[in-house]
Amino acid sequence: xxxxxxxxxxxxxxxxxxxxxxxxxxxTQSGISHTISSLESEFGFPLLVRSRSGVxxxxxxxxxxQPIREILKWNEQLKQQVADIHGLExxxxxxxxxxSVSVHWLPGMIKQFREEYPYIEFKLMEGGYLxxxxxxxxxxxxxxxxxxxxxxxFEVFPLKQDRMLAVLSKDHPLSxxxxxPLAQIAYEDFIIPKAGSDYDVRRVLEKAGIKPNIKFSAGxxxxxxxxxxxxxxxxxxxxxVTRRQNHNVAMLELEERSFRSLGIxxxxxxxxxxxTKRFLKYVETWMDNNQ
Numbered sequence: 620x621x622x623x624x625x626x627x628x629x630x631x632x633x634x635x636x637x638x639x640x641x642x643x644x645x646x647t648q649s650g651i652s653h654t655i656s657s658l659e660s661e662f663g664f665p666l667l668v669r670s671r672s673g674v675x676x677x678x679x680x681x682x683x684x685q686p687i688r689e690i691l692k693w694n695e696q697l698k699q700q701v702a703d704i705h706g707l708e709x710x711x712x713x714x715x716x717x718x719s720v721s722v723h724w725l726p727g728m729i730k731q732f733r734e735e736y737p738y739i740e741f742k743l744m745e746g747g748y749l750x751x752x753x754x755x756x757x758x759x760x761x762x763x764x765x766x767x768x769x770x771x772x773f774e775v776f777p778l779k780q781d782r783m784l785a786v787l788s789k790d791h792p793l794s795x796x797x798x799x800p801l802a803q804i805a806y807e808d809f810i811i812p813k814a815g816s817d818y819d820v821r822r823v824l825e826k827a828g829i830k831p832n833i834k835f836s837a838g839x840x841x842x843x844x845x846x847x848x849x850x851x852x853x854x855x856x857x858x859x860v861t862r863r864q865n866h867n868v869a870m871l872e873l874e875e876r877s878f879r880s881l882g883i884x885x886x887x888x889x890x891x892x893x894x895t896k897r898f899l900k901y902v903e904t905w906m907d908n909n910q
Contacts, residue, residue, distance in 0.1 A: 622694055625687045627654045628666065632684065635673040688758045696892045703893045708736040710894035715744050715751035715763030717816065718840050719859040720881070724764075728905050732898060739894050747815030747838075755886050761895040766819055767880040774888050776899060778906045780878040782858040783823055785871040786843070788850045794869035801827040801874045808852035813838040819879040820855045827875065844868060 631640040631651065641648045659666050666680040676684060699710040716725060721743060729741055744751075744760055751763040752770055769775060785799035793799065804824070809831035811817050816838070824831055834852050837843045840860040847854055848867050857879050861870055883902055885891050891899070 621658075622691065624654055624658045624661075625691055627651060628658055629684070629687060629691065631655060631667065631674060632676060632680075635675070637669075637674060685757065692758050692892075696890075699893045708894070708897070709738045710892060711740045711742060712762070712892075712894050712898050713742040713744065713760045715746060715754045715760040715765075717745060717747065717751070717764065719857060720764045721745060723859055723862055724905075727909065728902060731905065732901050736894070736897065739898075747813065748818055749815035755884055758886065761892060762883055762885045762899060764881065764883050767882045769882075769884055773884040773886060775882045775884045776903060777880060777882045778902070779859075779881045779910070781881055783819060783855055783873060783877040783879060784858055784861065785873055786847050786854045786856050786861070787869045787871065788847055788853075789867055789869055790850060791853065791869065793871070796871060798874050799871040801829060804831060804853070804855075805829050806832070808832055808834040810835045810837060810843050810846050810852040810854040812836070812840070812843065819857060822879075823855055823873065823877045826877070 627640065627644065627646070630644055631637055634640050634643065637651045637655070638648050640646070641651045644651070646654075655667060662679075662683065664679045665677050666683070667674045668677055695710065702709045714725070725743065733739065744754060746754070748766050748769075751760070751765055752773075754760040755763045755773060756770070765775075767775060767777060785804075787794050787799075793803065804827075811820055811831065811833050813836050817836075835846060837846065840856060843854050843856065844861070844866050846852065855873070858870075859881075883899060885895065885899065888896065888899075
C-alpha cells in the first residue's frame with residue numbers, strides 16, 4: 620500500500636487532469652501517469668478512463684475511491700495524533716464553505732487561529748449547501764459551513780441567525796420603502812441562487828405562499844447583486860452577503876422578518892482529527908467575540 624499513490628490518484632480525480640495534477644503536486648506528467656499505472660497494476664483493473672477532455676473514473680474506480688479517501692483521512696488523523704502526543708500542533712483541515720462565509724468569516728477565523736497554531740494548514744472548497752453536505756458525508760472535507768437544518772446524521776454547531784433581505788436596484792420604485800411587501804415579489808422579475816444554494820430564499824417564498832417570476836439563476840451571490848444593480852430583477856439574499864460591501868443597491872427588511880440559521884457541521888466528532896476539533900472549538904469562540 621502506498622499513501623503517495625493514493626494521494627496522486629485523488630488529486631487526478633479532483634482536478635480531472637493528469638497535467639493539472641502534475642503541476643499542483645510538482646511531478647512530471649509522465650511521473651503522474653506512471654504512478655496511476657502502477658496503482659492500476661496493483662489493483663488489477665483500470666481506475667481511470669483517459670480522453671482528450673481529461674480523465675474520469677471507471678466503474679471499478681468509483682467503487683474504490685471512497686475507501687481510498689478513508690485511508691488518507693485516517694492517515695492524516697494518525698499523523699496529527701502522533702504530533703499531538705509530542706506537543707506539536709500540525710495537520711491540514713479541509714473546510715467546505717460558501718461565498719459569504721469565505722469572504723466575511725474565514726479570513727479572520729483562520730488568521731487568528733494560526734497565530735496560536737501556525738503549523739496547521741487549511742484547504743477551502745467552495746460550493747452550494749448540497750455539495751457541502753455531500754462532501755462532509757463522503758469525507759472529502761473535515762467540516763463544512765451550512766444553512767440549518769441539515770442531515771440528521773451530522774454533528775452540528777449552530778453559529779448565527781442571519782437576516783434575509785430584499786435586494787432592489789436604486790432606481791426601483793420601492794427602493795426607499797420602509798420594508799418589502801411580500802405580495803409584491805410575485806409581480807417582479809426575480810433572480811434566484813442556483814439549485815443547491817437556494818434553500819434559504821425558497822423557504823422565505825414558500826412560507827409566504829409566493830411563486831416568483833424567476834428570470835435568472837446565478838451561482839454567485841455577488842453576481843446576483845450585480846444583476847440587481849443593472850435593473851435585471853430583484854432578489855432576496857442573506858445580510859452577511861451584503862456586509863461591508865459598497866453595492867449600489869437598496870436592501871429592505873422583509874414584511875415578515877426571516878432568517879437563515881448558519882452552523883458548522885462534521886460527520887462525527889468522535890472521529891474528527893485533533894486539528895479539526897481544535898478549529899471547531901475556536902470557531903464557536905470567534906463567533907461569540909465577533910457577533
